[in-house]
Amino acid sequence: MPTDVRLTRSGRISGRSDLFPKLVSMLKLIDAQHFAVYRLHGSGLPHKQRLVCELDNWGSANSVIAKSFVDAYGDAMIEHIDKSLLPLMWNGRDSDSTAETPDFAAFTQRLKPHLLPFAGVAFPVRLGAVGNGYVVFTAKFMDLASDMIVELHGRSCQIMMELLSLDERRSQAAEALSEREITCLQLAGDGRISEEIAEKLGLSVHTVNAYLGSATIKLDSVNRIQAIAKAIRFGYIS
Numbered sequence: 001m002p003t004d005v006r007l008t009r010s011g012r013i014s015g016r017s018d019l020f021p022k023l024v025s026m027l028k029l030i031d032a033q034h035f036a037v038y039r040l041h042g043s044g045l046p047h048k049q050r051l052v053c054e055l056d057n058w059g060s061a062n063s064v065i066a067k068s069f070v071d072a073y074g075d076a077m078i079e080h081i082d083k084s085l086l087p088l089m090w091n092g093r094d095s096d097s098t099a100e101t102p103d104f105a106a107f108t109q110r111l112k113p114h115l116l117p118f119a120g121v122a123f124p125v126r127l128g129a130v131g132n133g134y135v136v137f138t139a140k141f142m143d144l145a146s147d148m149i150v151e152l153h154g155r156s157c158q159i160m161m162e163l164l165s166l167d168e169r170r171s172q173a174a175e176a177l178s179e180r181e182i183t184c185l186q187l188a189g190d191g192r193i194s195e196e197i198a199e200k201l202g203l204s205v206h207t208v209n210a211y212l213g214s215a216t217i218k219l220d221s222v223n224r225i226q227a228i229a230k231a232i233r234f235g236y237i238s
Contacts, residue, residue, distance in 0.1 A: 015166065015230075015233045016054075016055060016163070016166065018162075019037075019055060019159055019162060020055070020057075022155070022158075023035045023037070023057075023135075023159065024057075026135075026137070026152055026155055026156075027057075027137060029148065029151070029152065030137060030139070030142060030152070031139065031142075032120075032137040032138060032139040032142065033118070033138060033139045033140070034056070034057055034058055034059075034118075034137070034138045034139075035057055035135070035136065035137050035138075036053055036055065036056035036057075036058065036066065036069070036135075036136045036138075037053070037054050037055040037133065037134070037135050037136070037159065037160070038051040038052065038054065038070075038077075038133050039051070039054050039131075039132065039133035039160075039163070040052075040078060040081070040132045040133055049078050050070075050074065050078075051070050051074045051077060051078065051133070051134070053066040053069075053070075054133075054163065055163075068116060069116065069136070072112075072115040072116055073088075073090070073111050073112075073115070073122075076112070077111075077122065077124075077134060080109065080124065081126060081132055081133075081134070084124070085124050085125075085126060086107055086108055086109050086124075087107075087108045087109070087121055087122065087123050087124070087149060087153060088108070088109055088110070088111050088121065088122040088124070089101065089108050089109070089110055089111070089119075089120070089121045089122075089142075090110065090112070090113055090115070090116070090119060090120060091113035091114065091119050092114070092117055092118045092119040092120075092140070093115070093116065093117055094117075096140075096141065097117070097118060097119045097140050097141060098119050098141055098142070099119040099120055099121055099139075099141075099142040099144070100143050100144070101143075101144045101145070101146065101149060102143075103145060103146045104144070104145070104149050107146075107149075108121075108149070116138075118138040118139060119138065119139060119140065119141060119142055120136060120137055120138035120139065120142070121136070121137055121142060121144065121149075121152075122134040122135070122136045122137075123135045123136075123153045123157075125156055125157050125159075125160040127157075127160060127161060127164060130164065130167070131160060131161070131164040133160055134156075135152075135155075135156035135159055135160065137152070170234045170235075176218045177215055177218055177219075177236065178211075180201075180211050181211045181212075181214060181215035181218070182231075182236055182237060183201065184197055184201075184212050184215065185212065185215050185227065185228055185236070186231075186237040186238070187200065188212060188224060188228055189228040189231065189237050194208045194209050194212070212224055215227055215231075219231060219234075
């Protein structure tokens with residue numbers, strides 16, 4: 001395994017929801033039951049970092065399971081990613097709840113077993129100060145061939161890159177959008193036409209359209225409707 005992973009970014013995705021079909025596809029490849037994407041947050045020092053679950057399909061008990069997982073393996077995973085990019089595997093509480101890779105065992109590391117009700121594999125991804133984390137898959141039983149582990153690790157890196165790209169674009173847009181642009185987008189999102197926005201803000205219709213036009217460009221959108229949708233998705237307007 002390489003010590004760092006560098007991939008070419010694929011086509012743009014518009015939001016985190018676009019990552020779910022990719023994660024579900026990966027999950028189905030190995031007949032897993034659940035997936036989760038964790039990222040490291042904190043100062044960069046292992047003892048001050050923490051794993052935060054950013055995406056998952058845990059279901060109705062997601063917060064409980066996510067916390068249980070971090071309680072069981074969070075510290076070990078944070079320590080591991082600073083030293084290695086080998087996938088981590090662990091066995092569940094029951095004797096038949098195992099995660100195995102007979103032909104690739106030398107290139108994985110084992111976490112302490114019997115701490116959780118499921119077995120699993122965690123693929124570490126290291127992309128820089130804000131792009132580090134794990135893509136996790138869990139099941140009652142796993143038997144993974146070496147080519148499947150390599151395939152999933154590569155896809156995990158891509159998932160993390162796309163998640164990081166979304167954050168970067170959101171940050172750039174937030175810095176670029178002016179207060180007036182955000183206000184005009186909010187009012188347009190509320191269903192007001194340019195004339196109504198202009199009257200409410202005491203501006204000319206031409207000026208309102210200019211603000212909406214510049215916001216559309218900054219949000220990399222093809223029209224006002226898409227700009228509003230992206231602004232809602234990124235949390236700039238409600």
